[in-house]
Amino acid sequence: MTKFRWAAVAAALAAASLAGVAGAAQAGELDMNVAFKGASQRAVWQSVFDDFHKANPDIEVKASFIDEEAYKVQLPQWLSTVAPDVVNWHNGERMKYYARRNLLEDLSADWAKNGWSDTYASTKEASTFNGKQYAAPTVYYSWGMFYRKDLFQKAGIASEPKTWDEFLEDAKKLKAAGITPVAVAGRDAWTLAGWFDYLDLRINGNDFHQKLMAGDIAYTDPRVKKVYTTWKQLIDDKTFEDNALSYDLDAAQPFLFQGKAAMMLMGTFISAGFPANIKDQMGYFQFPIIDSKVPTAEDGPIECLNIPAKAKHKAEAHKFLAFVGTPEISARLAEGLGSLPANSKSPEPADPINKIGFQILSSTKGGIAQFYDRDMTKEMADEGMKAMQQFVADPSKLDELLTQLEATRKRIYHKS
Structure with a gap:
């Protein structure tokens, strides 16, 4: 070559x-x-x-x-x-x-x-x-209020409540009809966190909520206390079932299924598990507006x-x-x-x-x-949800619990 x-x-x-x-x-x-x-x-x-x-x-x-x-x-x-x-x-x-x-x-x-x-x-x-x-x-x-359409009709409720006053009035009608207004799975602390989230979002707005989640706001702040006092009104009015802390989610859902409770605040992920015989009776609505001046935020x-x-x-x-x-x-x-x-x-x-x-x-x-335990550090979330269970068990200890949470916030976030 x-x-x-x-x-x-x-x-x-x-x-x-x-x-x-x-x-x-x-x-x-x-x-x-x-x-x-x-x-x-x-x-x-x-x-x-x-x-x-x-x-x-x-x-x-x-x-x-x-x-x-x-x-x-x-x-x-x-x-x-x-x-x-x-x-x-x-x-x-x-x-x-x-x-x-x-x-x-x-x-x-x-x-x-x-x-x-x-x-x-x-x-x-x-x-x-x-x-x-x-x-x-x-x-x-989504998170929102599940409800039984047939129980609303039985209690004479014509439409889903859009405001807090309407929600409270509907709760009275349900109790008068012998129906527990809201089922709560308080044994699962995270279900209580859903109530805290929505009350805070509706009363103080998401900007405030995120600052609280980030450890930038004191738990002794009057705006935080207002969230709990609004919650306390529901407890005092017997809005939830008795002994709510005894029930986890699996145990609380049957209150809805059996027609003993009319509503539950929960994520849409539970809807796939509804029994076929009541599925058509289940409705869903946005958590009611408490202050119309506060931009509406959601979990x-x-x-x-x-x-x-x-x-x-x-x-x-x-x-x-x-x-x-x-x-x-x-x-x-x-x-x-x-x-x-x-x-x-x-x-x-x-x-x-x-x-x-x-x-x-x-x-x-x-x-x-993002929900309470996703928006803050795990240690603070755990302490906060434990305090929510203590609050539901005895709302009269609110000030003591808020002082305790504030000390925890300072320790975890190194705030003065």
């Missing part, structure tokens, strides 16, 4: 090698860790990954599915060492905890590029830390996607977040996860109660709180 032919072969081999390198450079990869509960949740995530790969055949998706409880334990290590490209997590304080430590990618540009300030308007505040967005919302669920715990700051394939990660953020994918993911789509442009759910919850959350102007 002549030197000219050797040169031609060498050039061809070099060109092929360069082409191979270029091809390898074009191939992408996306590594995602997914927290899930049950086969149906895993299946819907897998279908989203499959469709993303079909739309982006140059990107290989490698997903690791981890049980939710194990996921919570392992997440801090992933974020601080060898991080995946995308994780799913919770908004609010749980997201801010990692953003504060510079472990999450700033997604503000994604919000601007993808128009998320419009489609995710009601969840933007919960996705924000220090003026920047670090989360892409996926799904959430709507939000699940989200985040890109770790140490992710290796960030371009692919940003592309995946944009894909999941489309109305159609959001709706499919929500249905498979048993939740509501956080995207306000997604089709409304077919289920009547979820449809109402979706309408409430997607039109909320006063902000969406």
